[in-house]
Amino acid sequence: MRLTNNLRKISTLLSAAGLLVLSGSLMAGDGYHSKYANRFETLPAISPIPANNSLTKEKVELGKMLFFEPRISASGVISCATCHNPSLGWTDRIPRATGHAAQVGERNTPTVLNSGFFTSQFWDGRAADLEEQALGPIEADIEMNLSLDEAIVRLKGFKAYQDAFAKAYGGNGEKQITPNNVAHALASFQRTLNTPNSPFDRYLSGDLSALTEQQKRGMAAFSDNGCSACHNGPALTDSLFHAIKVPGSTDLGRFLVTGDEGDKHRFKTPTLRNVAVTYPYFNNGGTATLEEAVQVMGKEMLGREFNKKTNADLVAFLHSLTGEMPHIEVPALP
Amino acid sequence: MRLTNNLRKISTLLSAAGLLVLSGSLMAGDGYHSKYANRFETLPAISPIPANNSLTKEKVELGKMLFFEPRISASGVISCATCHNPSLGWTDRIPRATGHAAQVGERNTPTVLNSGFFTSQFWDGRAADLEEQALGPIEADIEMNLSLDEAIVRLKGFKAYQDAFAKAYGGNGEKQITPNNVAHALASFQRTLNTPNSPFDRYLSGDLSALTEQQKRGMAAFSDNGCSACHNGPALTDSLFHAIKVPGSTDLGRFLVTGDEGDKHRFKTPTLRNVAVTYPYFNNGGTATLEEAVQVMGKEMLGREFNKKTNADLVAFLHSLTGEMPHIEVPALP
Numbered sequence: 001m002r003l004t005n006n007l008r009k010i011s012t013l014l015s016a017a018g019l020l021v022l023s024g025s026l027m028a029g030d031g032y033h034s035k036y037a038n039r040f041e042t043l044p045a046i047s048p049i050p051a052n053n054s055l056t057k058e059k060v061e062l063g064k065m066l067f068f069e070p071r072i073s074a075s076g077v078i079s080c081a082t083c084h085n086p087s088l089g090w091t092d093r094i095p096r097a098t099g100h101a102a103q104v105g106e107r108n109t110p111t112v113l114n115s116g117f118f119t120s121q122f123w124d125g126r127a128a129d130l131e132e133q134a135l136g137p138i139e140a141d142i143e144m145n146l147s148l149d150e151a152i153v154r155l156k157g158f159k160a161y162q163d164a165f166a167k168a169y170g171g172n173g174e175k176q177i178t179p180n181n182v183a184h185a186l187a188s189f190q191r192t193l194n195t196p197n198s199p200f201d202r203y204l205s206g207d208l209s210a211l212t213e214q215q216k217r218g219m220a221a222f223s224d225n226g227c228s229a230c231h232n233g234p235a236l237t238d239s240l241f242h243a244i245k246v247p248g249s250t251d252l253g254r255f256l257v258t259g260d261e262g263d264k265h266r267f268k269t270p271t272l273r274n275v276a277v278t279y280p281y282f283n284n285g286g287t288a289t290l291e292e293a294v295q296v297m298g299k300e301m302l303g304r305e306f307n308k309k310t311n312a313d314l315v316a317f318l319h320s321l322t323g324e325m326p327h328i329e330v331p332a333l334p
Numbered sequence: 335m336r337l338t339n340n341l342r343k344i345s346t347l348l349s350a351a352g353l354l355v356l357s358g359s360l361m362a363g364d365g366y367h368s369k370y371a372n373r374f375e376t377l378p379a380i381s382p383i384p385a386n387n388s389l390t391k392e393k394v395e396l397g398k399m400l401f402f403e404p405r406i407s408a409s410g411v412i413s414c415a416t417c418h419n420p421s422l423g424w425t426d427r428i429p430r431a432t433g434h435a436a437q438v439g440e441r442n443t444p445t446v447l448n449s450g451f452f453t454s455q456f457w458d459g460r461a462a463d464l465e466e467q468a469l470g471p472i473e474a475d476i477e478m479n480l481s482l483d484e485a486i487v488r489l490k491g492f493k494a495y496q497d498a499f500a501k502a503y504g505g506n507g508e509k510q511i512t513p514n515n516v517a518h519a520l521a522s523f524q525r526t527l528n529t530p531n532s533p534f535d536r537y538l539s540g541d542l543s544a545l546t547e548q549q550k551r552g553m554a555a556f557s558d559n560g561c562s563a564c565h566n567g568p569a570l571t572d573s574l575f576h577a578i579k580v581p582g583s584t585d586l587g588r589f590l591v592t593g594d595e596g597d598k599h600r601f602k603t604p605t606l607r608n609v610a611v612t613y614p615y616f617n618n619g620g621t622a623t624l625e626e627a628v629q630v631m632g633k634e635m636l637g638r639e640f641n642k643k644t645n646a647d648l649v650a651f652l653h654s655l656t657g658e659m660p661h662i663e664v665p666a667l668p
Contacts, residue, residue: 068421075436076428082411087402087667094410102409102435329663333421 030208032216039223041234042201043273043323047116047191053131053184055191058168063189065164065331066182072151073144074100080137080186083109086328089277090193095285099137100145106251108285111278113325114271116191117235123267123283125241126257130187135179148179155182160334195274195323203320211320218317221310226302230269236321241266244300246282253283276319290315364542366550373557375568376538377607377657379530381450387465387518389525392502397523399498399665400516406485407478408434414471414520418446420662423611424527429619433471434479440585442619445612447659448605450525451569457601457617459575460591464521469513482513489516494668529608529657537654545654552651555644560636564603570655575600578634580616587617610653624649 049055066072070079083097084090090111092098097105107123115121121133137143138151155161155177166173169181200219202210211219222228230238241254243265254263267283280286281293294314298306306314383389400406404413417431418424424445426432431439441457449455455467471477472485489495489511500507503515534553536544545553556562564572575588577599588597601617614620615627628648632640640648 070419070422071427075432077412077416077426077432082416085404085411086664088404092411093405093667098409098411100436325666327663329661330420332659333427 030216032220033203033206033208036219036223037204039228040200040204040219041232042204043114043117043194043196043198043234045194045196047114047194049191050129050131053187055188056168058164059185059188060192061331062164062168063185063187064328065161065333066155066186067189068331069155069333071154072138072146074146078144080112083137083143084112086326089113089274089325091278093279095280097143099143100141103142105142107283108280110270111274112190112193113278114194114235114273116187116194117233118237118268118271119239120241120268123270124254124257125239125268130190131183134183134186134190151182152177152179158334193326195325198273198323199320200317201323212316214313214316215320216317218313218315219320221306221313222317225298225304225306225310227297227314230301231272236272237269239268241268242301244282246284246286246296246300248286249282249284251283272318272321274322276322290318294318364550366554367537367540367542370553370557371538373562374534374538374553375566376535377448377451377528377530377532377568379528381448381525381528383525384463384465387521389522390502392498393519393522394526395665396498396502397519397521398662399495399667400489400520401523402665403489403667405488406472406480408480412478414446417443417471417477420660423447423608423659425612427613429614431477433477434475437476439476441617442614444604445608446524446527447612448528448569448607450521450528451567452571452602452605453573454575454602457604458588458591459573459602464524465517468517468520468524485516486511486513492668527660529659532607532657533654534651535657546650548647548650549654550651552647552649553654555640555647556651559632559638559640559644561631561648564635565606570606571603573602575602576635578617580618580620580630580634582620583616583618585617606652606655608656610656624652628652 046055053059067080067084070077070082073079078099083092083099085092090113091109094109096107097109099105110123116130119128121127121130122136127133127136135148138146139148156174161177162173164173165176165181168185169176199210199215203216203219222231230240230242232238241263243253244267245265249265251267252264254266254268255261257263275281276290279290280288281290282296287293287296291311294306294311298304298311380389387393401414401418404411404416407413412433417426417433419426424447425443428443430441431443433439444457450464453462455461455464456470461467461470469482472480473482490508495511496507498507499510499515502519503510533544533549537550556565564574564576566572575597577587578601579599583599585601586598588600588602589595591597609615610624613624614622615624616630621627621630625645628640628645632638632645
């Protein structure tokens with residue numbers, strides 16, 4: 001009783017200082033925070049910046065232009081933003097990526113949100129970082145279908161790009177329009193596309209009211225059932241490759257990159273950040289709802305069947321991972 | 335002298351009231367304003383609103399969502415904004431419209447900027463207004479290639495659209511998702527996409543410094559040479575159909591709508607508002623620069639060859655028609 005009284009006094013003092021929420025978490029807890037919060041990481045507003053590509057305003061501005069630039073595609077109407085659509089959670093919300101001439105690829109478009117936190121890129125990890133990733137879709141025949149040479153020629157034709165490259169990289173703007181600098185600018189822009197302050201992040205930071213009771217149960221189930229084994233770190237992915245056969249998929253995944261038998265059907269763990277707004281799910285986009293996706297993951301990866309309540313709790317938790325979207329005014333292009 | 339003195343007094347008074355610019359135009363003039371300004375019209379910020387489609391915030395918001403919605407296309411990745419790209423002057427800046435499966439149409443994509451001021455729509459006027467125009471590209475097989483029935487079914491599948499239609503039209507949201515209401519919302523959004531306050535508009539309103547001397551000469555040449563015969567009204571188009579054969583075009587134009595021999599090769603006069611940022615030019619997009627476009631128009635429509643200086647003056651004038659672009663934050667879609 002004496003302890004309780006002392007805590008009450010402390011609580012009153014903290015409350016007077018406007019710190020009631022924090023004191024609540026320190027004092028009484030909610031039965032979950034003290035046990036689970038330290039098993040997770042909040043999402044920072046800025047992702048790690050590599051030593052060889054300092055993040056500057058000028059590169060980010062240029063990268064934004066390039067991200068929205070459709071004339072670096074063969075048709076002239078497909079940009080990065082076509083499939084990584086800012087209106088659609090920076091993905092396309094269709095099962096499989098659809099690019100040049102309406103060709104449909106094998107895989108679901110990954111969101112670029114928080115992709116700066118991944119330590120491998122693409123479903124099969126064939127690029128190590130955003131710089132390596134950036135140019136692939138321009139040349140891919142089922143995506144933008146343009147040779148890099150032609151893309152560079154087209155960009156050089158615009159004085160506005162010459163100026164923007166000069167600003168970002170110094171020196172002669174036209175000479176600075178190189179594949180490497182295009183990739184660095186696109187990577188820099190993408191590193192700013194993060195979604196901090198989700199309800200889950202606010203909860204981890206001590207706002208115990210940021211999650212519903214159901215979401216807290218879901219968080220506990222997520223951790224206790226081992227989902228965190230792969231979905232961990234700030235973006236809730238280990239960026240590693242795990243064998244999985246989701247409904248309808250025959251895709252060999254990472255094997256196609258490494259040729260190692262052991263990599264057959266392995267895919268990179270996708271981020272769960274904003275998963276509620278980046279449907280449909282899995283490497284083939286063949287699963288439409290979180291309810292189904294959770295069920296599949298339970299069976300395939302954990303060898304268990306979640307009961308209806310646990311499934312609903314997990315889905316509720318996943319909804320708490322939707323953060324603040326970047327506010328994007330479309331750039332004026334030349 | 336007495337008149338001059340009186341004008342000076344008036345000028346002093348107006349200047350004291352912060353109206354020096356206006357008084358300057360009334361008093362001294364620049365040799366052009368008094369003669370030419372009344373031959374033109376400024377561009378209002380809002381276009382005329384039809385009696386059967388009142389402009390409401392809710393319709394505009396919904397129309398914006400629909401404008402950016404790619405899932406009302408067969409591929410799921412083409413929206414109105416793909417070809418009427420806000421980054422590219424609300425057109426695509428490629429010669430001819432490129433839509434479903436990279437098919438290339440016969441005609442250049444017209445900008446939607448200020449299209450609420452047109453009294454006919456499309457190059458051939460096959461729609462009378464924006465409401466009639468709005469649904470055509472969804473169904474056109476070389477554009478979005480989706481039946482209206484399917485588009486409506488897809489929209490009905492989203493609760494967010496049910497809610498937005500209920501807000502815009504009242505009653506049961508799902509039932510309000512009709513082709514007519516889709517068209518009205520899209521038209522409402524487009525009526526807000528206007529570009530007032532161009533240098534030319536500011537000049538017409540009395541700011542004599544808003545145009546350069548060369549631009550003023552161009553304005554005079556534009557009027558004196560008869561360009562205004564067709565390019566008149568607030569959007570500098572009469573929305574009527576004139577026979578023209580531009581380089582490379584065999585398109586029969588309005589004839590394909592009316593079947594009248596006299597309509598062969600007739601096309602709607604395009605707006606000249608923002609013409610500097612809506613290249614390339616003409617019905618087939620076959621002309622890349624304003625210099626060439628002015629030359630072609632002189633020869634084809636006016637039967638004269640502009641000398642180099644007059645051509646440059648006209649081009650400089652056309653650059654003064656670029657107004658303030660709408661600031662668009664991409665909408666969040668469901």
